[in-house]
Amino acid sequence: APQDVFGELPKLTSRQNVVGVKPATIVYAEVVAEDGGASGLPLLVSMRVGSGQVAAILGQGSWQWSLLPPSSDTVVSFYDTFWSNLVRWLVQGGEFQPGEQASLKLSRQSMRLGDELTVELSLKQPIKETPRMKWLAPDGQETELALQPLPGRMPRYRATVAPQESGVHQIEALTPGLIPAQQAKRFNVYDINLERLETSARPTYLKSLAESTGGKMLDPDQPESLLDQLQRQRKIRTIPPVPEPLWDRWTWLTVLLSWMGVEWLLRRAVGLW
Structure with missing residues (x-):
């Protein structure tokens, strides 16, 4: 011993x-x-x-x-x-614990909701039966994971999961004929809204963002400055009337010549010309 x-x-x-x-x-x-x-x-x-x-x-x-x-x-x-x-x-065998022939490893033990988790299964020697891997969600739902073989001298498999539910999840690997024949690893999925955690305002960043996009940061203790700013913007956007001459347009010139021609014909008809 x-x-x-x-x-x-x-x-x-x-x-x-x-x-x-x-x-x-x-x-x-x-x-x-x-x-x-x-x-x-x-x-x-x-x-x-x-x-x-x-x-x-x-x-x-x-x-x-x-x-x-x-x-x-x-x-x-x-x-x-x-x-x-x-x-x-x-x-050579650092990923295996003493006396073990199969190693189950997770890319992380804790992750945010929506992120992906990579699971790797390593075997010291090939086995007759294909290894299996199951994913157990917090609500009890069980999912069979598709294992992707990886190149190398030792049998290695990889699977990816994308949890859509927060809580403690569990990955189980079944390797019949090896030690251990069954092993499990757990990982935690948390749902954290960063906007709710970081509720304090950052005036310097907000001012820089406003000025870089053509805006302006106003003091909340002076609400009247917002009304003044809106009135100034309204006056700036108001376009004064600009007179446009109509005599140099061909439509009006055609109407004017037609009217003068009709008047001349009428005057000749009554003997005024």
């Missing part, structure tokens, strides 16, 4: 005082103090950072594990085995 192996190894010379453990941190080993000090402090931890993973031993003195006497034949090669396996696990 791991606790028996660590019991045969030399004790660490010092340990770090840990104030708290971050939510994403996984603790694999804790300190057992023999001198009456604090016990239960994390010793071996790991945490995902971006697309990778980091691990740390929160103590000093692990170098002693490489200087064991020949009598410690059961743990004489523990130092090399421990570090080589740890590095290999971080580089």
Whole structure:
């Protein structure tokens, strides 16, 4: 057992005082103090950072594990085995927890209503049956997700969901024949209206917006300034009448010549010409 192996190894010379453990941190080993000090402090931890993973031993003195006497034949090669396996696990299988053959990961744990969530399922080895993934909404509605295979040496699948309901949702992955055969991850969807949260006005921004669009910002404590501004705008938009001459238009010229021609014909008819 791991606790028996660590019991045969030399004790660490010092340990770090840990104030708290971050939510994403996984603790694999804790300190057992023999001198009456604090016990239960994390010793071996790991945490995902971006697309990778980091691990740390929160103590000093692990170098002693490489200087064991020949009598410690059961743990004489523990130092090399421990570090080589740890590095290999971080580089190749960091996304899998110890003893697991399937890994279910969400792109985020909390999201706004209307955003998309990406779900990835990774397998250490192929399986006969096609893996399945289900999405369980807060109202109990269950949806089968379509898995898209991804290129790579290990089987990987991806699915996308776009929740339309706030609350706690759950993604379940079924991988028969692997460990674990079923696993679930939850995520929270919240509906927040930023306009209702940020109700305070920003006068400088509003003034800049008004002036850049041809407007003007008025003081709400002086409502009469709005009436004055409206009256000025009304006067500016009022167009004074402009006289337009009609004599130089061909229609009126035709009417005038026709009238004069008819008058001349009538005068000749009665002998006035």
